[in-house]
Amino acid sequence: MNKVQNNKAWFLVLPVFLLVAFSAIVPLMTVVNYSIQDIFDQNNAYYVGAEWYKEVLSDPRLQDSLARQFLFSGTVLMIEVPLGIAVALMMPTKGWTASLSLIVLALPLLIPWNVVGTIWQIFARGDIGLLGYAINGLGFDYNYTSNPIDAWATVLLMDVWHWTSLVALLCYSGLRAIPDAYYQAARIDRASSWSIFRFIQLPKLKGVLIIGILLRFMDSFMIYTEPFVLTGGGPGNSTTFLSQTLTKMAIGQFDIGPAAAFSIIYFLIVLLVSWLFFTTITHMDKDKVKEQSYD
Amino acid sequence: MTNNKRIGILLYALFVLLPIYWLVNMSFKSNEEILGTFSLWPQHFTLANYQVIFTDPSWYNGYFNSIYYVVLNSIITLAVALPAAYAFSRYKFIGDKHLFFWLLTNRMAPPAVFLLPFFQLYSSVGLFDTHIAVALAHCLFSVPLAVWILEGFMSAVPREIDETAYIDGYSFGRFFVRIFLPLISSGIGVTIFFSFMFSWVELLLARTLTSVNAKPIAAIMTRTIGASGVDWGVLAAAGVLTIIPGILVIYFVRNHVAKGFALGRV
Numbered sequence: 001m002n003k004v005q006n007n008k009a010w011f012l013v014l015p016v017f018l019l020v021a022f023s024a025i026v027p028l029m030t031v032v033n034y035s036i037q038d039i040f041d042q043n044n045a046y047y048v049g050a051e052w053y054k055e056v057l058s059d060p061r062l063q064d065s066l067a068r069q070f071l072f073s074g075t076v077l078m079i080e081v082p083l084g085i086a087v088a089l090m091m092p093t094k095g096w097t098a099s100l101s102l103i104v105l106a107l108p109l110l111i112p113w114n115v116v117g118t119i120w121q122i123f124a125r126g127d128i129g130l131l132g133y134a135i136n137g138l139g140f141d142y143n144y145t146s147n148p149i150d151a152w153a154t155v156l157l158m159d160v161w162h163w164t165s166l167v168a169l170l171c172y173s174g175l176r177a178i179p180d181a182y183y184q185a186a187r188i189d190r191a192s193s194w195s196i197f198r199f200i201q202l203p204k205l206k207g208v209l210i211i212g213i214l215l216r217f218m219d220s221f222m223i224y225t226e227p228f229v230l231t232g233g234g235p236g237n238s239t240t241f242l243s244q245t246l247t248k249m250a251i252g253q254f255d256i257g258p259a260a261a262f263s264i265i266y267f268l269i270v271l272l273v274s275w276l277f278f279t280t281i282t283h284m285d286k287d288k289v290k291e292q293s294y295d
Numbered sequence: 296m297t298n299n300k301r302i303g304i305l306l307y308a309l310f311v312l313l314p315i316y317w318l319v320n321m322s323f324k325s326n327e328e329i330l331g332t333f334s335l336w337p338q339h340f341t342l343a344n345y346q347v348i349f350t351d352p353s354w355y356n357g358y359f360n361s362i363y364y365v366v367l368n369s370i371i372t373l374a375v376a377l378p379a380a381y382a383f384s385r386y387k388f389i390g391d392k393h394l395f396f397w398l399l400t401n402r403m404a405p406p407a408v409f410l411l412p413f414f415q416l417y418s419s420v421g422l423f424d425t426h427i428a429v430a431l432a433h434c435l436f437s438v439p440l441a442v443w444i445l446e447g448f449m450s451a452v453p454r455e456i457d458e459t460a461y462i463d464g465y466s467f468g469r470f471f472v473r474i475f476l477p478l479i480s481s482g483i484g485v486t487i488f489f490s491f492m493f494s495w496v497e498l499l500l501a502r503t504l505t506s507v508n509a510k511p512i513a514a515i516m517t518r519t520i521g522a523s524g525v526d527w528g529v530l531a532a533a534g535v536l537t538i539i540p541g542i543l544v545i546y547f548v549r550n551h552v553a554k555g556f557a558l559g560r561v
Binding site: 130250 | 313385391408409410412434435491513537541542544
């Protein structure tokens, strides 16, 4: 669509700009301010330059939780994206079963995050939870509060349970947008169901998949509440992710300077990775415009 | 549809529902039964856990607080995002692409980063422990997404409709409310779904910005963990009650969401 050049459109954007500026720029500048000063009390603050950044970057606790965070986000994406596509392909397309499966799938997305943690805390316990009881009943020694591997598996399983639905719903809507003519052409060509998936469905899912991956990356990278409730970051520090390390630092120990420097680094990492995704999306839009202009 | 698909989707639905069933199951048991015997359904069905919540104002006010700020958040989000999305979908203006990306970056900011400055900012303007503070803080995440979704829906409406309406003598305001909004109603449904979703489920900011008067239910739940151990029954009952508003919202927007996800860019 051709857009009209009109700078008066700024008036329509102004409310959003002011609102987001109030809740984003002011706090962000505060964080930047803290990250370069050593503050004893309100009247004693000294400029320390990049001191906190150096300290934070060489802190092994942070390096560990950063590594854990990347491992977690990577694993979660590798499980949830293929599983989400598979679920979307299996979902019924018509009738009451379609509505019902939409509702069931959306359910985990609308449960408060700490309740998600609570549900799995209960569900996975060996004494009162179905999952823990069943696994122990099968003869495996499973206890997520004392064994780091069990804790990891439980946190991963919880995240898959919680968020695969988002990928599935996005893909489901992407699949509905494919015109019937494509499938008819494939039937005439006697295409196998694999080649239908590979050459018709997957290319059409590209757009929603990028959005899905983007959202899943950002949210899994910021995960805090669910593992906090489920494992409390333990056993040891084995499931302590970045947000938890940060809040421990900022609120638990009141190391405001390093915590602020940490915040900035954290934000920049998310921003950098997301920017890569975003440029991919805009490039795709450009390609689309080109295709349309050839028609 | 083949049988394999049917079995697959049934298995996945089972995986989704089983943990929730377990929570519901526990909410109807007494603590002695939860800890004493292991059973797949309540042996001695009891409503005592729910009674604890419904008879104590400090419990049930938590639900009202949460619903209050979630509704506020949805209203503010829609009010500011609708005109902005219209501007992005219809006009080119100085800095439009940068502004759009900057809005999205806020969706990428980890809440933990904003914890301390938010606390100080809202305290200094006297909004600490009010519903509006939580609603505004959640706008940081809901507004960028809302602008994004609505922009997708609005771009799908042809420009000619706007132009015809202006030729017919409609003012911008009347055109927007009478003609344009009904055309993108499913987009609005999806937007409400998403702002509800992200505001209802968030706890970190909501808990930090409130102490007594606007405390969300999710924060009140932590008090079931006391010196004498965890009150599992009440915890489960409180959890079950937080799922119900979500079910209602999905039920009302289910048709919009099915259509909506496909139409919009999200």
